[in-house]
Amino acid sequence: MSPDTHAPLQRKLSQLSTQAGVSYATLLIERSEREDLSLKNGILEPPALSLDLGLQVSVYHQGGAGYACSGDLSEASVTRAFEEALAWAKATSAQRAWDSARAPMPHPQGSYESPVTRSWWSLNPKDRIEWLRSIDEGAPSPEGLVHREVSVLADRRDRWWYTHQGGAVYQHTELLSPDLLVVASRSGVTQRRSFGLRGRSKQAGLEAFSIPELRAELARVIDEAITLTEAPLCEEGVTDIVIDPEQMMLQLHESIGHPLELDRILGDERNYAGRSFVTLDMFGSYQYGSPLLNVTFDPSVPGELASYAYDEQGATAERQHLIKEGVLLRPLGGALSEARAHQAGHTHIQSVACARVQRWNRPPIDRMANLNIEPGDLAMSELIGGVERGIFMGTNLAWSIDDSRNKFQFGCEYGRLIEDGELKGWVRSPNYRGVSSQFWRSLDGVGDHSTWRSLGTPYCGKGEPNQVITVGHATPACRFRKVEVFA
Amino acid sequence: MSQLTQFKRIQEGALSLVAPGEHLSGYWRGEDSHFARFTQAKVRQSGSVTQRELCLSLSAEGRRANLDVTLSGEQSEDLRRLEEALSRLRAILPALPEDPNLPAPPPPEAQDSVSQIGGASQIESAEALSALLSMASDLDVVGILMSGTVSRGVFNSESLTRWSERPAHQVDWSVVHSADRAVKCSWAGEAWDLSALEAKMSEARSQLEALGRPAHTIKPGLTRALLSPSAVSELFETLNVWGGWSIQALREGRSPLAQLESGERSFSPLISVLDSVEGVAPAFERDGHLRPNVALIREGKWGGALVSPRSALTYQVPSTGATEGESAQTLSISEGTLSGEEALSGLGTGVYVSDLWYLNFSDRSRACVTGTTRFATMWVEGGEVVAPLSVMRFDDCLYELLGERLEALSQARALQISTSTYDRRSLMSSLCPAALCSGLRFTL
Numbered sequence: 001m002s003p004d005t006h007a008p009l010q011r012k013l014s015q016l017s018t019q020a021g022v023s024y025a026t027l028l029i030e031r032s033e034r035e036d037l038s039l040k041n042g043i044l045e046p047p048a049l050s051l052d053l054g055l056q057v058s059v060y061h062q063g064g065a066g067y068a069c070s071g072d073l074s075e076a077s078v079t080r081a082f083e084e085a086l087a088w089a090k091a092t093s094a095q096r097a098w099d100s101a102r103a104p105m106p107h108p109q110g111s112y113e114s115p116v117t118r119s120w121w122s123l124n125p126k127d128r129i130e131w132l133r134s135i136d137e138g139a140p141s142p143e144g145l146v147h148r149e150v151s152v153l154a155d156r157r158d159r160w161w162y163t164h165q166g167g168a169v170y171q172h173t174e175l176l177s178p179d180l181l182v183v184a185s186r187s188g189v190t191q192r193r194s195f196g197l198r199g200r201s202k203q204a205g206l207e208a209f210s211i212p213e214l215r216a217e218l219a220r221v222i223d224e225a226i227t228l229t230e231a232p233l234c235e236e237g238v239t240d241i242v243i244d245p246e247q248m249m250l251q252l253h254e255s256i257g258h259p260l261e262l263d264r265i266l267g268d269e270r271n272y273a274g275r276s277f278v279t280l281d282m283f284g285s286y287q288y289g290s291p292l293l294n295v296t297f298d299p300s301v302p303g304e305l306a307s308y309a310y311d312e313q314g315a316t317a318e319r320q321h322l323i324k325e326g327v328l329l330r331p332l333g334g335a336l337s338e339a340r341a342h343q344a345g346h347t348h349i350q351s352v353a354c355a356r357v358q359r360w361n362r363p364p365i366d367r368m369a370n371l372n373i374e375p376g377d378l379a380m381s382e383l384i385g386g387v388e389r390g391i392f393m394g395t396n397l398a399w400s401i402d403d404s405r406n407k408f409q410f411g412c413e414y415g416r417l418i419e420d421g422e423l424k425g426w427v428r429s430p431n432y433r434g435v436s437s438q439f440w441r442s443l444d445g446v447g448d449h450s451t452w453r454s455l456g457t458p459y460c461g462k463g464e465p466n467q468v469i470t471v472g473h474a475t476p477a478c479r480f481r482k483v484e485v486f487a
Numbered sequence: 488m489s490q491l492t493q494f495k496r497i498q499e500g501a502l503s504l505v506a507p508g509e510h511l512s513g514y515w516r517g518e519d520s521h522f523a524r525f526t527q528a529k530v531r532q533s534g535s536v537t538q539r540e541l542c543l544s545l546s547a548e549g550r551r552a553n554l555d556v557t558l559s560g561e562q563s564e565d566l567r568r569l570e571e572a573l574s575r576l577r578a579i580l581p582a583l584p585e586d587p588n589l590p591a592p593p594p595p596e597a598q599d600s601v602s603q604i605g606g607a608s609q610i611e612s613a614e615a616l617s618a619l620l621s622m623a624s625d626l627d628v629v630g631i632l633m634s635g636t637v638s639r640g641v642f643n644s645e646s647l648t649r650w651s652e653r654p655a656h657q658v659d660w661s662v663v664h665s666a667d668r669a670v671k672c673s674w675a676g677e678a679w680d681l682s683a684l685e686a687k688m689s690e691a692r693s694q695l696e697a698l699g700r701p702a703h704t705i706k707p708g709l710t711r712a713l714l715s716p717s718a719v720s721e722l723f724e725t726l727n728v729w730g731g732w733s734i735q736a737l738r739e740g741r742s743p744l745a746q747l748e749s750g751e752r753s754f755s756p757l758i759s760v761l762d763s764v765e766g767v768a769p770a771f772e773r774d775g776h777l778r779p780n781v782a783l784i785r786e787g788k789w790g791g792a793l794v795s796p797r798s799a800l801t802y803q804v805p806s807t808g809a810t811e812g813e814s815a816q817t818l819s820i821s822e823g824t825l826s827g828e829e830a831l832s833g834l835g836t837g838v839y840v841s842d843l844w845y846l847n848f849s850d851r852s853r854a855c856v857t858g859t860t861r862f863a864t865m866w867v868e869g870g871e872v873v874a875p876l877s878v879m880r881f882d883d884c885l886y887e888l889l890g891e892r893l894e895a896l897s898q899a900r901a902l903q904i905s906t907s908t909y910d911r912r913s914l915m916s917s918l919c920p921a922a923l924c925s926g927l928r929f930t931l
Contacts, residue, residue, distance in 0.1 A: 040739075046544070046586065047579055050555040051572060054538075067534035072559035084609055088523075088533040091613035095620050097529035126582035147739040183740040190740045190852045267526050270669065271630040271661040274844070359910075361536050398847040400880075402859040404667055407880045407931050409857045411849055431849055433880065433931055464524045464631035464659075465536075465908035484931075487850070 010162045012075050013057070016082045017164035022089075024060040024105040025082065025164040028312060029073065030157065030360040033121075037129060038151035039136045044129065054360035057081035060100035064093030069361045102343060104335040107167035108316060112309035114174045115302045116205035120154040121174075123206075128152075131206070135178070135214045140222050144186040144229060150218065153177040153198065153458070161312065169310045175470065177201035177458065178209055180218050184225035191228035191428055193221035193413055196246045196395040197457040201470070204303045224414060227426050233487035234415050234430035240390035241432060242383050242445075242479045245453040247412050249473040250396040252373055253460070255436035256288070256295055257471070259405035260322060261462075262333020262349070263366040266340055273462045274403030277437055278328070280346040286328040289440030294374035295323040297332065297352045304472035305456025306369035313364050315353035322352075322371075326440075333366050358467035365463045370456075370472035376446025383445045383479045385421040391485055392416040392423060393430050401436075409433040429487040439480065447476030490517045490539075490638040490652055493560055497541060498642040500566045504573055505644045510592060511573075512643035514542040514773035518912055520635040521612035525660075528623045530616070535609055538911060541569075542773055545576040549585040552576050590796035590806075593775045595646040606636035606654045607679065615679045619658060622688050630660025630672075634679075637912050641775040651769035653677065658684060659906040661862065662691040664698035668875050671717070671842050671862045675904045694863060703866035703874040709926030711837025713830055713867070716901035716919040721843040722885060723760065723818050724917065725856055729848065732762070732783050733813030734792040734802055743854045744789075752854070752886040753787045755893040759821035760784040762793065766817025766916040767904055772796075776808040783815065787890070818917040823896025825923060830897060832870035833923050838879075839865045839872065840927070849882050857882040857930070880931040888924055897921040 006029060017025040036048040057078060058067040066088025068081035089100070123131065136150040155175040162168050181194040195217075202208050243251060259276040263269060278286070299307045299317035308317055315335045322330045333341070334355030341349040355364040384392065398411035415430030416423045434442075456472035494515050505511045517540070523533040539558035544551060556572040558565045607615070612634040619632065638652035654677045661669040670691040674684055714722075730736025731744040746752040760783040764770045770778050774796060782790035792804070793813040799806035810816065825833060838860070846858035857880065864876045897920040907913035 043587065044584060046551040046553050047583070048553045048555075049575060049579070051568070051575070052555075052557045053559075053568075054557055058534075064530075065532070067532070069534065069536045069538070070559075071537070071539055071557040072561055072564070074559070074561060074564070077559070077561075084535045087609055088535070088613070091610075092523070092530040092533050092616070095528075095530050095617060097526050097531045124582075125579040129582055147741075149739075185740050190745070192740070267629060267663075268524070268531055270526070270663060271659065271671075275667060361538055361910075363532050363534060365532075398849060398851075398857075400845045400847040400857050400859070402667075402878050402880065403844050403861050404878070407859060407878065409849065409880060409882065409931075411847075429850055435931075461909065465520075465522045465633070468909055 006160055006162070008075055009078050012078045013082065013162060014164045016079060020061070020086055022059050022061040022086065023101055026058045027078065027162045028056040028357070028360055029160045030054055032155065032157040034155045036151065036153050037132050038149060039132055040149050041147065042136060052359065055081065056360045057085045058363070059085040059089050060103065060105070061086055061089040062093045063099045063101045064089035064096050065100045066092065067363045098340045098343065103339050106314035107163045107165050108310055108314045109168050110309055111169065112171040114172065114203040116174045117207040118205045119174060120176050120206060121156055134211050135218060139218050142222065142226050144184045144226055145182060145222060146185045147183040148222070149181040151179045161314065163314065167314060169314065171308055171310065173203055174205060175201060175305065175458065176204050176208065178214055180221055182222050182225045184229050186229040189229045191225050193225040194395065196413065197459055199246050199249060199455045199457060201305050201456045201458055202303050203305055203307055208303060228414055228428045231426040231428045234391060234427040234485060236486040238482050238484050240387045240479065240481050241483045241485060242387060242390065242392045242418065242477060244394035244477050245455055245475045246395040247393055247410065248373065248475040248478055249455045250399050250410060252371060252473055252475055253368065253471065254399055254401045255405060255408055255439065257332065257368040257371045259436060260332045261366045262331040262337040262341065265331060266337060269462065272464050274405065277404040277406045280341060280349060282328055283331060284329065284348055287326050287441070288323050288328045289326045290443045291325045292376055292443050292446045293323055293326045293440055294321065296321050296372050296374060297354065298370045298372050299353070301370055301372065301454060301472065301474060304370045304454050304474055305470045306472040308369070311353040311355045311364070312357045313355040315351070315355065317353040320352050332368055334364065337366050356469060358469050362463070362465060362467045365467065367462070367469050368460060368471045370474065372473065373475040375449045375452040375476045377448050378445050379448055380451050380477060383447055383477055384418055384423060386445055386479060387418045387421060390418040391427065391430055392418055393432070406436050408436060430485060431487060432483050432485045434483060442480045442482060443478055444481050445479030447478065452476040490636060491650060493539065494640045494650065496562055497558065497565060498648065501569050502644055504569060508547055510546040510644055512544045512592065512641065512774050515638065515640035516540045516911055517638040518635060519606060520633060520912060521607065521609055523612070523616045523632045525620060526629045528620050528626060528628045543572055543576065544774065545573065545580065546589060547580055549589055550580050550583040551586055551589050552579045552583065588797050588800040590774065590800055592643050592645050593647055607634040607656060611679065615681070618681050619684055622685055626692065627663040628660050629663060630658065633657045633908065633912065637914065639769040641771055641773065643775060647775045649771045649775055653767065655912065657904065657906060662695065664695050667878060668698040669862050670694045673906065697865065697872050698863060698875050700874045702877045704877045705879065705929060707930050709928055711834060712924045712927035713834040713837065713839045714922040714924065715841050716921050717903065718840045718843045719820065719922050720903050720917045720919040721846055722856065723820060723919065725846040726854070727814050727818060729851065730813065732793045732815060734794045734798045734804060735813055737792060738802055743848060743851045745852060746854065748789045750789065754784060754886060754889045756786040757823055757893055757896050758784055758787050758889055760790065761819040762815035763817040763819040768816035768914040768916070772808055772810045776806065778808040778816065781807045816915055820919045821896065822898055822900050822920050825895040825897045825921070827899060830921060830923065831867055833895060834867050835870060836868045838876055838927065839867050854885040855882065856885055879929045881927055882930045883928040888927060889922065892925045893922060894925055895923045
């Protein structure tokens with residue numbers, strides 16, 4: 001589908017907007033394709049594919065706003081959607097929570113493409129299945145291994161975003177996500193190892209993943225799952241912990257990412273995803289964590305899962321520090337949320353380009369995108385070397401946090417004892433809990449670039465109506481003091 | 488054009504494209520929805536979504552592939568999309584190995600099972616929204632209104648047809664006192680009933696005074712608790728969505744109810760659980776197999792697993808017509824004997840848990856669940872509500888909480904229709920009583 005195909009739809013949007021005298025109108029058109037292949041214990045599940053097309057028209061009028069979405073990409077559909085969106089804007093104008101007449105109305109022009117050298121989609125179906133099978137073939141099958149699953153999720157997506165006065169943005173993304181899950185069960189103890197929430201997802205092609213490395217990883221997680229069935233339970237107590245990036249990803253996501261979402265802070269999510277312990281007056285001065293903590297919103301990391309050039313309200317995406325040397329600077333809020341905060345008198349709030357949609361059928365809301373912890377200066381040996389007695393934990397297994405994003409509890413797939421600055425034996429079912437506002441101040445070691453990994457997950461949920469979206473999290477390993485751990 | 492008419496046209500179009508030796512089935516998911524989210528009794532976002540999806544499954548020579556395609560509702564365009572979809576499926580089928588677990592299609596049957604035509608226009612939805620917000624103009628209300636018609640249908644090339652369509656209007660909202668203190672409300676119906684919404688709003692308003700009292704804080708440890716039907720539903724839904732009753736999850740070592748299945752652990756004999764066909768979900772899965780009532784727990788003991796037609800072949804057990812994910816569509820928990828009047832007095836001194844939040848497993852194999860309290864969770868003394876409880880985290884083994892520590896279930900049960908709208912509006916629901924427990928293990 002070339003952009004030329006949309007010229008009549010763009011003209012229709014402009015024409016309808018002029019006729020109705022609306023302040024601002026946008027048209028999002030999306031086409032996407034997805035493939036999910038899975039081998040369970042060597043047997044291929046029926047492949048699951050999808051082809052998705054749809055559009056969304058959004059209208060600002062008389063201070064109100066409305067949207068309408070349809071799977072029909074015809075001119076008649078644009079007209080119907082425009083009329084419905086306009087009707088919503090008119091119907092709700094008198095009871096609006098914000099004034100669309102004072103909202104940003106950008107008309108950007110530009111484009112973005114994922115950095116892909118060898119696209120998944122360049123393979124024919126047979127070769128795609130073979131690619132997956134080559135990871136699984138010859139996998140060890142020790143006694144006690146009850147489940148082995150090797151899968152790949154691929155998604156390619158074209159989004160065109162137009163405004164009624166000539167704004168035009170085209171963005172093409174390709175996601176590739178190989179995943180492993182193994183379960184071992186011996187003597188009544190069941191343990192699993194995986195990549196954790198599809199943590200290896202990237203905006204990339206096949207060049208980002210090596211078959212020999214994935215085979216080696218499969219053999220490693222099988223061995224670790226078996227080892228864990230014989231490991232003792234993690235001891236209970238208050239101790240020092242070192243967390244690997246596959247768990248740091250979730251720690252960052254739940255206890256920094258979500259609490260910094262500006263729409264939560266403004267109260268939009270109080271009925272569903274929750275509120276935040278962070279308040280508007282904290283930005284610019286609040287000590288969120290120790291001075292070692294540096295968190296960026298960075299859509300420019302090549303290959304990270306949620307990279308893009310523009311958000312779905314037309315804002316240009318740029319790297320920004322949200323937390324610098326532990327001090328809270330900016331929320332995760334788009335230009336509209338920034339305008340709402342300013343309308344409420346909080347003019348010190350500065351936005352980032354994070355108003356995003358899951359698909360054409362949901363309106364933009366504030367989301368994480370690439371939310372990263374910047375590397376520090378300690379090698380892994382130094383992080384561990386600084387612990388007399390503690391636990392090294394890795395790969396998220398379970399997560400839970402209260403609706404203010406404060407009291408959290410995480411479970412990890414594995415743990416290793418740290419004794420006298422060295423990694424020792426395995427422990428199973430390590431969990432830890434804490435309070436966000438205190439936990440990050442106990443950060444006393446940040447790994448250097450050699451410990452830093454670019455990870456991400458396609459499964460961040462939020463919003464009413466609900467939306468699940470991709471997020472990227474690049475983070476080093478980190479060390480925290482005096483944390484409550486248990487099994 | 489109605490969704491049923493569109494479905495029949497798609498069925499006709501799709502079946503005209505089937506080649507000899509191929510088996511095709513199509514699972515339809517349609518909705519004409521209006522969504523309006525509000526905060527501080529004002530409209531945050533409002534809009535309409537017209538959505539038609541067809542999940543195609545093409546089988547030939549012992550191989551099968553699935554493809555979900557979004558439809559436009561326009562006949563010639565949809566025929567083009569169907570052709571493209573089938574072309575993709577035909578390209579991949581020869582690359583597949585023969586599938587040893589390919590289920591046979593259900594026997595031919597034409598059944599327009601449920602079709603309740605109704606829905607709501609954009610104007611009706613906007614009027615309901617305006618009326619709702621006017622009722623609450625002096626309150627801080629936040630939430631979402633959803634309305635419109637939702638449909639599911641299935642057809643296959645062996646002449647099977649099933650259809651289910653219903654108007655579905657819902658409001659899910661919180662009346663906020665301050666910060667994290669709020670009364671959670673929900674209403675669902677097939678036609679707008681503003682008097683029912685007004686009654687819910689008044690009831691919530693009457694609870695705000697107690698939420699304004701100074702918060703009570705408790706120490707970690709076991710505390711007597713009365714779990715509302717909503718809280719009980721959260722616990723069972725956590726078991727459900729993480730594969731508690733899924734035969735596949737059980738065999739893959741992922742089910743949190745493995746110890747119940749093996750007989751190592753049990754719940755209280757007061758607990759019986761059914762996956763019921765009485766809810767709002769259609770009584771068929773994506774291939775058209777009918778979904779009967781399935782007893783999941785019988786008086787505290789394992790009742791049975793949910794088995795999809797594919798798993799039936801994989802594990803050589805009878806199918807229960809379960810959906811692909813093998814989760815219960817309508818969890819129905821048995822009622823007890825505790826009357827409404829006896830509930831708080833039965834609790835005496837302890838915590839009334841109105842809502843639980845963000846449940847996950849701290850130890851899946853032992854059904855240990857963690858989460859936090861939320862909304863109007865209250866401290867109760869001598870059977871009287873005293874103060875809101877500061878948010879507490881709990882971490883408990885469900886075999887104990889709903890086993891030896893379960894004292895009673897309420898006579899009354901509450902029907903809760905899912906408000907989930909990930910990708911599309913959910914049709915899952917639950918019917919749950921309140922639960923009086925001698926202790927809930929709080930940790931932080």
